[in-house]
Amino acid sequence: MEITARSLWTMIHGMGFGALYLMACSGALVELHRRYGSPLRPAIEVSDERFLRIYLIAMSVLAWLTVLTGAYIIYPWYRAVPPAGGASLAAFPQRLLLSSPATSGWHYIGMEWKEHVAWIVPISITMAASVFVRHGRNLKSQPELRSAVLAFVWVSLLAAGIAGFFGAMINKNAPVEGGATLRLVAGATR
Amino acid sequence: MSPLHLTAYPKARNFPNGGGAAAILAAGIGAFLVAAFAILADKIAVIKSLMIFYKPTGPLSGVTTCAIAAWLLVWLVLHTFWRSRMVDMGRVRTAALVLLILGVLLTFPPIADVF
Numbered sequence: 001m002e003i004t005a006r007s008l009w010t011m012i013h014g015m016g017f018g019a020l021y022l023m024a025c026s027g028a029l030v031e032l033h034r035r036y037g038s039p040l041r042p043a044i045e046v047s048d049e050r051f052l053r054i055y056l057i058a059m060s061v062l063a064w065l066t067v068l069t070g071a072y073i074i075y076p077w078y079r080a081v082p083p084a085g086g087a088s089l090a091a092f093p094q095r096l097l098l099s100s101p102a103t104s105g106w107h108y109i110g111m112e113w114k115e116h117v118a119w120i121v122p123i124s125i126t127m128a129a130s131v132f133v134r135h136g137r138n139l140k141s142q143p144e145l146r147s148a149v150l151a152f153v154w155v156s157l158l159a160a161g162i163a164g165f166f167g168a169m170i171n172k173n174a175p176v177e178g179g180a181t182l183r184l185v186a187g188a189t190r
Numbered sequence: 191m192s193p194l195h196l197t198a199y200p201k202a203r204n205f206p207n208g209g210g211a212a213a214i215l216a217a218g219i220g221a222f223l224v225a226a227f228a229i230l231a232d233k234i235a236v237i238k239s240l241m242i243f244y245k246p247t248g249p250l251s252g253v254t255t256c257a258i259a260a261w262l263l264v265w266l267v268l269h270t271f272w273r274s275r276m277v278d279m280g281r282v283r284t285a286a287l288v289l290l291i292l293g294v295l296l297t298f299p300p301i302a303d304v305f
Contacts, residue, residue: 071254076246109299116228116297119254120221120290123261127217131210138205144279145207148214151287159294 001187005179009073014167017066021121022164024059025157031055032150036140044137053136056129063122063156070118070167077176078111093174103173110166118163124156208272211282216268218286220261221293227253229302 003011031052035044082092089096097107128149132139139146231241231249241252295301 067254071247071250072244075250079248080246112299113297115250116224116253117294119224119257120293120297123217123220123224123258124290127213130213134209134213135205135207142205142207142210142279144283145210145214148279148283148286149210151283152214152217152290155290155294 001185002181002183004177004181006074006077006176008182009069010171010176013066013069013074014164014171017062017069018160018164018167021059021062021066022157022160024055024062025125025153025160028052028055028059029150029153029157032153036146041140044140049136053129053133056125056132060122060126060129063125063160066160067118067122070163071115074176075115077178078170091178093170093176096174097170106166106170106173110170114163114166114170117159120159121156121163124152124159128153128156206274206276207279208275208277209269211277211279212268212272213265214286215282216261216265218289218293219264220257222289222296223257223260223293224254225293225296225302227257228297229305232302233305 035041035048035052077093079094080092082089082095089099094107094111097103097111131145131149135142135145139149227241231238231253238249241249241256243255244251
C-alpha cells in the first residue's frame with residue numbers, strides 16, 4: 001500500500017484541514033445558535049465562553065492552514081506546465097482537465113471559483129473569533145453584532161463547502177500525483 | 191434575576207460595539223476585495239503580471255496577498271477609530287453582508303466574466 005508525497009499533501013489539505021474545518025464549522029454554528037440565539041436562554045458559564053473562544057481560534061488556524069497549503073503547496077503542482085515534446089498529462093492536472101471538453105469545466109468553473117472563494121473562509125472565521133474574543137458573553141445582549149457574526153460563519157461554511165466539493169471533484173477527474181512514493185504497508189501477493 | 195445572571199453579563203449593554211463593528215465591516219471589505227482583485231488580474235494583463243508574487247502559484251499569490259493586506263489594514267484603521275465607540279450596528283451589518291455576498295458571487299467565474 002503506497003501513496004505519493006503529492007497525494008499525501010492533497011489529503012492533508014482536503015481531508016485533514018478542509019474537511020475538519022467543515023465539521024468544526026457545523027459544530028460552531030450549532031453551539032452559537034444554541035447558546036447565543038436568544039437572550040432568554042440560560043446564562044453562559046465562564047468555562048463555556050472560554051471553550052468557544054479556543055474552538056473559534058482553532059477553526060481560524062485550520063482555515064488558514066487549508067488555504068495556505070492549497071495555494072502554496074498543491075496549486076503549483078496542479079497548474080504546472082508540461083515540458084515541450086508531448087509528455088503525459090497525467091502529472092499535469094490542469095492541462096489534463098483542459099484537454100477535454102468533458103472535463104474543462106472542472107477547471108474553468110470549479111478551480112477558478114474554488115481558488116478565490118476559499119479565501120473568504122479564513123477572513124470570515126478570523127473575524128468571528130476576534131469578535132467573540134472581544135465581546136464573549138456580551139454578544140447575547142447585542143443582537144445585531146451577533147447576527148452579523150453568525151451570517152459570516154454561515155457564509156464561511158458555504159464557501160468552504162464550495163471549495164471542498166470542487167476540490168474533491170477536480171482531484172477525482174485529474175488527481176495531483178507525483179513526488180516520492182511512500183510505502184504505508186508492505187503488501188502480500190496471493 | 192439570580193446572582194449567576196448578574197455575573198454572566200458584566201456591563202453588557204454599555205460595552206462599546208465599535209471593535210466588533212470594525213472587525214465585521216473589515217471582513218466584508220476583505221471578502222469583496224478578494225473578488226475585485228481576482229477580476230482585475232483576470233481582465234488586465236499588466237495587473238495580472240504584477241500579481242505574480244510567487245511564480246509557481248501565479249497571480250493567485252498576489253491577488254490573495256493584496257486582499258489580505260488590505261483587509262488587515264482596513265481592520266486596523268477602523269478599529270483605531272471605533273474601538274471605544276458605540277456605532278450604528280444595523281448599517282454596519284448591512285454593508286458588511288452586502289460586501290460579503292458580493293464577494294462570494296463575484297468569485298463565481300460566469301458572473302466575474304460579465305465584467
